[in-house]
Amino acid sequence: MAGSPRDPPSRQSEATTAFSLMPELAEVEYFRRQWDCGLGQKILRVQLHARKRVFRGSNTRALGHDLTGSHFLRSESWGKQMLFEFSGGNPEIIGAREKIRSWIGIHLGMTGTLRVEPSDFCPEKHDHLVLRQTKRALVFRDARLFGRVRFHHGKSAPDWWRAGGPDIHSAAFDRAFFDGFLKRHARAPIKSVLLLQSGFAGIGNWMADEILWRAKIAPLRTAGSLSSTRRDRLFRETRFVAIESLRIISPAFGDPPRDWLIHQKWKRNGVCPRHRTPLCKAMIGGRTTVWCPLCQR
DNA sequence: CAACCTGTTCGCCA
DNA sequence: ATGGCGAACAGGTT
Numbered sequence: 002m003a004g005s006p007r008d009p010p011s012r013q014s015e016a017t018t019a020f021s022l023m024p025e026l027a028e029v030e031y032f033r034r035q036w037d038c039g040l041g042q043k044i045l046r047v048q049l050h051a052r053k054r055v056f057r058g059s060n061t062r063a064l065g066h067d068l069t070g071s072h073f074l075r076s077e078s079w080g081k082q083m084l085f086e087f088s089g090g091n092p093e094i095i096g097a098r099e100k101i102r103s104w105i106g107i108h109l110g111m112t113g114t115l116r117v118e119p120s121d122f123c124p125e126k127h128d129h130l131v132l133r134q135t136k137r138a139l140v141f142r143d144a145r146l147f148g149r150v151r152f153h154h155g156k157s158a159p160d161w162w163r164a165g166g167p168d169i170h171s172a173a174f175d176r177a178f179f180d181g182f183l184k185r186h187a188r189a190p191i192k193s194v195l196l197l198q199s200g201f202a203g204i205g206n207w208m209a210d211e212i213l214w215r216a217k218i219a220p221l222r223t224a225g226s227l228s229s230t231r232r233d234r235l236f237r238e239t240r241f242v243a244i245e246s247l248r249i250i251s252p253a254f255g256d257p258p259r260d261w262l263i264h265q266k267w268k269r270n271g272v273c274p275r276h277r278t279p280l281c282k283a284m285i286g287g288r289t290t291v292w293c294p295l296c297q298r
Numbered sequence: 299c300a301a302c303c304t305g306t307t308c309g310c311c312a
Numbered sequence: 313a314t315g316g317c318g319a320a321c322a323g324g325t326t
Contacts (some may be wrong), residue, residue: 023304054322081305111304112324145303145322188318196305205305287318288304303324312316 008048024109026083026169026203026243027250032115034251035076036085036139038118039132040075044068044087048124048131054146055110055129057178064152067103068132073139076100081113083107086164103154106162110147116140166200169243179236185226193286194224203243206288207263212242214262214273219297221283221289266291 003221008207020062025034047068071087078084080169107115124131128142130150140195146230153159162182164181182200186193195201195209204212215238218231244269249255257263265271273293280291 106307110306112322144324145304147322149306186315193316198306300326301322302320305322306321308318308320310319312314 007035010171015264023111023207024113025205025246026080026206027246028254029081029083029109029203030078030247030251031254032113032181033076033083033111035115035117036073037078039073039134039137039139042073042131042136043135044071044073044132044231046133048133049150050129055113055141055143055148055150057149059150059152061152063104064103064150066153067152068105071103073132073134079163079168080165080198081108081205082162082165083109084158086158100156101154102156104152104159104162106149106151106159107141107147107154110143110145110149111141112142112145113148116142165198166202168202169204169240170247174240176232176236180232183224183232184281187224190221190285191218191224191227192220192288192290196286196288201239204239206290207266208242208246209268209288210239210291211257211262214292215242216295217296217298220292221296238281261290 008134049056049061049065066080067089071089074086074088076083076085083106085105085107087105089101089103107113109115118138120133120136120138122131122140122141122233127142127144128140129143134138141148149159151159153161155245162214167178178200186197186200190211195204195205195212201209210220212235212261216231216234218227218235246257249257260274262274265274265280271291272278272297273280275293275296278293278295281294282289282291284290
């Protein structure tokens, strides 16, 4: 498991439990960068498992046709979404309109990964998309098929890109937006609201619990019940966890700091990192939620 | 071996 | 019309 070149680095908490990989904000950014070594290079061949669920709603024929012969130009991520841009591709299209581009959008779902393999790489069962270049293969793997690959061909980025809320680490994610979003979902548990990608782009299950623990807010409290003081804390800790995760995890899949809640979350008998109180566990918003009953109110 | 886990979408309901 | 919620999806892991 750990150490295989085709798996991302595995994390190991100080106990025996390795916690599973769930691509959230910083992990997505880490995976996006894995394909950077292929930037500027030509795509010689495209291999894909056209009937797999990850391609739902996408024209796989057009994807294969238009990416073949194109150059990988750039990529960006937004929340848990990634966008990869390629030059027009097939010669006849380039000749017609040189500004036409091809784009693929990738969402990693729960088990998706992006990685690079040598040029003699042979795709396995779960390697649903492989972009072959002269010196390497860019690979998308997803065992559970909750991920998604979208395709777009045109002069500008597709409509489905940037359809959601602002980046948490951007100026657009301000108190006015934050307060408005909480007000709009006033009757839902705050844990559920933190998982809504239209307001908290990139926040997933572990980040949401980490944020609530730091802000000392119980996950079942409704968004509308939070005082201005509590919203201050929540806003600040949301930004802190997002920015710190990006700083620590994205470059090399680093471990979050030892005193973060996530290290306790997957243990059978996890305790609050502040005062070692046993943590509570429950299903909130359809997700396993862990919190400290002492400091989170 | 069957239940479990998980992010997003979809349909239903208030 | 809008938002909250549970089911469905898939398959490796327990």
